[in-house]
Amino acid sequence: MWQWIKEKKQLLQYFLAHLVFLKMFEYYPHIFPLTCGFALEILYFDEDQCVIDENNYKSKWSKKKEFDRGKEAIYNELDFIEKNCGNQEISFIIPVYEDEEHWTGIVRKWIKQNLHFFYLDSYDKSVKSIDKSNVVKEIPTRILLLLMDSPLWQRGQTAYWTRVPNVKQQEVECGARMLLHSFLVASSENPFETLIPLNNIGRERMARDNPFYTWRKENLPNLSRLWVHNIIQNKEFMIPDWLIPVAQTTKRLEDSIFSFDEWKARFCLEQHCSLEQVIALSWRFKEELKEEEEKLAQKKAIEAKNEDMRAKRAQEKADKAASSKKNKGGKKKQGKGQP
Numbered sequence: 001m002w003q004w005i006k007e008k009k010q011l012l013q014y015f016l017a018h019l020v021f022l023k024m025f026e027y028y029p030h031i032f033p034l035t036c037g038f039a040l041e042i043l044y045f046d047e048d049q050c051v052i053d054e055n056n057y058k059s060k061w062s063k064k065k066e067f068d069r070g071k072e073a074i075y076n077e078l079d080f081i082e083k084n085c086g087n088q089e090i091s092f093i094i095p096v097y098e099d100e101e102h103w104t105g106i107v108r109k110w111i112k113q114n115l116h117f118f119y120l121d122s123y124d125k126s127v128k129s130i131d132k133s134n135v136v137k138e139i140p141t142r143i144l145l146l147l148m149d150s151p152l153w154q155r156g157q158t159a160y161w162t163r164v165p166n167v168k169q170q171e172v173e174c175g176a177r178m179l180l181h182s183f184l185v186a187s188s189e190n191p192f193e194t195l196i197p198l199n200n201i202g203r204e205r206m207a208r209d210n211p212f213y214t215w216r217k218e219n220l221p222n223l224s225r226l227w228v229h230n231i232i233q234n235k236e237f238m239i240p241d242w243l244i245p246v247a248q249t250t251k252r253l254e255d256s257i258f259s260f261d262e263w264k265a266r267f268c269l270e271q272h273c274s275l276e277q278v279i280a281l282s283w284r285f286k287e288e289l290k291e292e293e294e295k296l297a298q299k300k301a302i303e304a305k306n307e308d309m310r311a312k313r314a315q316e317k318a319d320k321a322a323s324s325k326k327n328k329g330g331k332k333k334q335g336k337g338q339p
Contacts, residue, residue: 013175017095020179020228023237031186033093034077042146061150085151091186103178108152115159118185119143122169124178128199130192133165137269141285149278160268165193190253197249198259211245225274
């Protein structure tokens with residue numbers, strides 16, 4: 001029963017995300033969101049990705065094409081990707097439902113003729129400056145493998161990956177935040193820092209002339225959910241008033257990122273796509289999964305041991321209480337029999 005409810009909830013989330021992205025695409029045709037099923041099906045092919053012999057290798061993209069072969073559809077995102085992957089005017093959004101419990105996102109953009117990917121995870125620690133982020137170049141191996149050796153990131157291409165600093169989610173609003181962050185990063189001229197101004201929402205102490213003064217007592221999770229709700233209800237994409245100062249206060253690339261020497265080395269993970277790299281990363285991912293399973297097994301063993309100790313202490317306490325009660329009862333009987 002629980003599994004059925006979980007599956008229905010996931011389908012509803014997919015549908016709502018599709019609807020918001022569809023309305024976004026109607027207003028911003030240069031921003032192309034992929035379906036939620038794209039990443040889900042590509043990640044499905046990870047298990048058999050690790051091969052020893054390069055001659056036995058087949059890309060996940062090829063497997064996805066074979067998987068979709070024969071399906072009749074008016075809209076085929078794979079064909080669109082293959083046709084427009086070299087169009088530097090188009091930004092792609094790839095929503096990812098990681099481990100079927102947490103929404104993250106990837107935005108693909110071209111900057112100065114270089115291919116850039118921006119990884120979005122609303123569970124990252126809040127930072128108020130990209131310089132303060134210590135994970136800006138930490139991209140999960142599974143995320144790298146997701147797009148490697150596909151039209152979005154072809155063999156021979158060098159890509160630059162950035163983990164975009166943001167405001168950590170305060171509640172369970174990762175779905176709404178993924179939609180919000182994806183739109184802001186895809187539409188911004190400075191995708192590296194466009195989420196940082198969100199720190200000002202709900203910050204009560206600020207000057208009256210601050211662009212965010214009106215929203216000093218607002219709640220970012222609620223605003224994000226309300227934004228998504230309004231798009232779905234009105235069936236029309238909209239930019240709420242509270243997002244306007246986000247765009248206004250985002251620094252210009254020339255005044256921030258580009259002002260640093262070797263800015264790509266500072267803020268990007270440089271990764272070349274080759275067959276050797278794909279296979280090396282796939283084996284790294286396999287080892288990471290093994291380590292996670294070992295850690296999970298150790299955690300469960302510790303929890304089981306602690307539970308046994310708690311049960312043992314509870315039993316000892318109960319036995320002690322019973323023994324004490326029995327002793328008191330014996331003394332009372334003994335007292336009544338004395339002259």
